[in-house]
Amino acid sequence: MNAPLTTTGRYFDGRSARAHPVRLRLGERLEIAGEAVRLDWSLLDLRAAETAPPLARIGHAEHPGSVEFEDAAFAEALAARCPDLNRREGGGGLTRLVLWSIAAGVSVVLTALYGVPAAANLLAPLVPPSVEARLGQAIETQVVGLLGDPPLCAAPEGRAVLDRLVGRLSQTMALSPPPQVSVRRHATANALALPGGRIVVLSDIIAKSRSADEFAGILAHEFGHVAARDSIRAVIRAGGTSFLLSLVLGDLTGSTVLVAVGQGAIAAGYSREAERAADRAAVTGVDRAGGDGRALAAILERITETHDETPGGLTGFLRSHPYTAERAAAIRAMPGERTDGASLLSEADWRTLRAICGTKDEKAD
Numbered sequence: 001m002n003a004p005l006t007t008t009g010r011y012f013d014g015r016s017a018r019a020h021p022v023r024l025r026l027g028e029r030l031e032i033a034g035e036a037v038r039l040d041w042s043l044l045d046l047r048a049a050e051t052a053p054p055l056a057r058i059g060h061a062e063h064p065g066s067v068e069f070e071d072a073a074f075a076e077a078l079a080a081r082c083p084d085l086n087r088r089e090g091g092g093g094l095t096r097l098v099l100w101s102i103a104a105g106v107s108v109v110l111t112a113l114y115g116v117p118a119a120a121n122l123l124a125p126l127v128p129p130s131v132e133a134r135l136g137q138a139i140e141t142q143v144v145g146l147l148g149d150p151p152l153c154a155a156p157e158g159r160a161v162l163d164r165l166v167g168r169l170s171q172t173m174a175l176s177p178p179p180q181v182s183v184r185r186h187a188t189a190n191a192l193a194l195p196g197g198r199i200v201v202l203s204d205i206i207a208k209s210r211s212a213d214e215f216a217g218i219l220a221h222e223f224g225h226v227a228a229r230d231s232i233r234a235v236i237r238a239g240g241t242s243f244l245l246s247l248v249l250g251d252l253t254g255s256t257v258l259v260a261v262g263q264g265a266i267a268a269g270y271s272r273e274a275e276r277a278a279d280r281a282a283v284t285g286v287d288r289a290g291g292d293g294r295a296l297a298a299i300l301e302r303i304t305e306t307h308d309e310t311p312g313g314l315t316g317f318l319r320s321h322p323y324t325a326e327r328a329a330a331i332r333a334m335p336g337e338r339t340d341g342a343s344l345l346s347e348a349d350w351r352t353l354r355a356i357c358g359t360k361d362e363k364a365d
């Protein structure tokens, strides 16, 4: 009675809008096979998007890809075999749908009256954490893809020091839960806050930091963006009402909207005010954690000097932290809570953290 069923459909990888023709086979698992696609999804992980039959769109709980087909019998068999197919993370399906319908309606009106930025500010606090978490995960996958899939840096000793630093800054900056920070080996000196409290640190910013306090300043600056929910605001701004409508339709993954939103959010960067606010939060946070918050000014200037060496394609990414000279001056002008020259990490811990990519300690010049 559970004989394998097959049908044909289209696979979307969640990064590009391209549809890949695939064959679907439903047995103990859902197998998706095409020219460049070979996936084997557990039935427990399948999630259906809300679509108008006969179109069915099936995503994966932990994967940005999705598959579409028009085969009522296949859809029925999937529904019978997949216990969580119609599960909505966070529950409260109908309430959420109603709220989002209202939000989308309101956003259309607000956008017309005040423009997208104001609408984004008003709507960001309404995004449920479960939706933001899922969005953050999808955008991180996409950002990492855009950067050419740089490897994760997770040498255990370095990771332990980083976790301690993250814990300490989360405390002084009152962030609970602490942001999820990942480090990737990449020759661009930058860090990026994504929705859902995710922060991607590119290893060159660690290499270019001349002290633990400089790096802590960069990290704390991203924490400032997380605290202010700047990234979800940027995503709403970039995606506008189409983003909200796609949320209402339950179509977050595998959609062309998400691709546009992710790229837009990276390219557009944050407002001058958002950058200043994140800097202020960072200086205070690092000071309270026992370091020198003003060290952030020096690293900001240093990474700007080297921007021109960056290969093409990443300029938009780099623009995510603009207005450097002005920011550095403002940071240096901030009243200090403490200036006794103590550092947030010991020299030994800082050396360990610098080796998080598994390489030899780079010259601290």
Ligand SMILES: [Zn+2]
Binding pocket: 221, 225, 270, 275, 278, 320, 321
């Ligand atoms: Zn920033």
